[in-house]
């Protein structure tokens with residue numbers, strides 16, 4: 001490799017020296033977030049509604065299919081680009097970002113990797129454009145962390161499958177109280193202990209919206225619902241991959257899910273720091289700006305350092321994730337474990353630095369704090385990360401080399 005090729009290769013992998021494509025994406029995200037996302041964020045949080053027109057604008061800009069192939073309407077980019085999207089949206093509206101993540105990563109990226117040619121052509125252009133609003137159904141009322149004991153069943157009948165069960169906490173499960181989301185990747189047991197995945201669409205007989213989870217603590221701009229599968233009969237051609245491959249597919253998608261949830265944490269922390277710094281410069285007490293007080297300095301400095309460390313870790317992990325293979329579970333778990341707690345702590349510190357104002361909606365950080373809490377639960381709880389990481393580290397101490 002020549003010197004200039006080596007330099008170019010190095011730049012491609014360095015967060016702080018992005019490629020021209022990543023640079024362009026960062027610029028269009030900055031513009032989209034300040035012009036379109038920020039002005040609506042507080043209102044949609046308060047009214048606990050999903051902003052469909054904004055979602056479609058994100059589709060027009062290519063954000064809903066950032067990792068999908070260009071010939072299917074996507075931007076053909078990598079895990080780093082997915083991190084950029086989730087980070088930038090979360091500086092302003094983590095609830096909206098969660099809806100984009102469920103659609104673009106849990107659904108579209110999942111189908112892109114695990115679907116066949118026909119399924120990808122059928123589904124992905126509609127997902128990339130925002131014509132469809134999509135999600136992924138793993139969690140059930142009785143089964144969350146122990147997802148491999150899920151109870152939803154898919155029974156073979158004359159080449160079709162009949163799906164029966166209930167899924168809950170599904171992001172994008174609905175668009176509003178009356179309207180089901182358009183298409184979902186659904187995990188179900190085809191044999192005891194064997195999981196397979198299927199595409200289920202709005203309009204499939206027996207598939208309906210159950211209860212909406214109203215009055216959520218945070219992420220209120222995303223629609224969370226129960227979905228009911230009452231003897232839903234779908235053609236065998238809607239199965240993704242082979243029968244019994246669902247667990248492997250799920251684990252593969254969880255890596256990029258955890259990475260992008262970690263990216264959301266970065267955005268929350270970055271915004272919290274901006275608010276803290278601005279306020280510490282402006283607010284005076286005892287005759288001086290509060291930035292002069294040692295305890296306030298500690299909040300700013302500690303949380304800046306923690307954010308910057310997590311940011312390096314998350315982007316470094318993104319660089320190592322190949323969207324078409326598995327193998328980075330340890331890093332994805334660890335990145336989310338660190339970043340999610342860092343984000344909640346940063347938002348908490350921001351409230352503290354702002355005193356009473358921090359407690360008020362107008363100053364944004366109380367919303368970020370509420371949104372940040374979800375990142376310690378969704379896509380794997382903190383305890384699930386502890387369990388996974390300990391298992392992997394004890395099995396393979398070479399991970400510490």
Ligand SMILES: Cc1cc2nc3c(=O)[nH]c(=O)nc-3n(C[C@H](O)[C@H](O)[C@H](O)COP(=O)(O)OP(=O)(O)OC[C@H]3O[C@@H](n4cnc5c(N)ncnc54)[C@H](O)[C@@H]3O)c2cc1C
Pocket residue numbers: 102106135136137138139142143144145146168169170171172219224374377378379380381382383384387
């Ligand atoms: C806003 C929101 C959006 C979501 N979106 C989706 C979605 O789009 N699709 C989807 O499929 N799911 C979604 N989820 C579900 C989410 O992934 C689950 O809530 C999460 O996996 C935890 O499952 P659970 O809620 O059933 O908790 P449980 O698994 O019942 O856990 C309860 C508590 O027990 C702990 N625990 C469980 N097992 C162990 C163990 N072995 N060791 C130690 N502690 C343990 C947990 O860490 C937790 O503290 C969403 C959830 C929320 C709140």
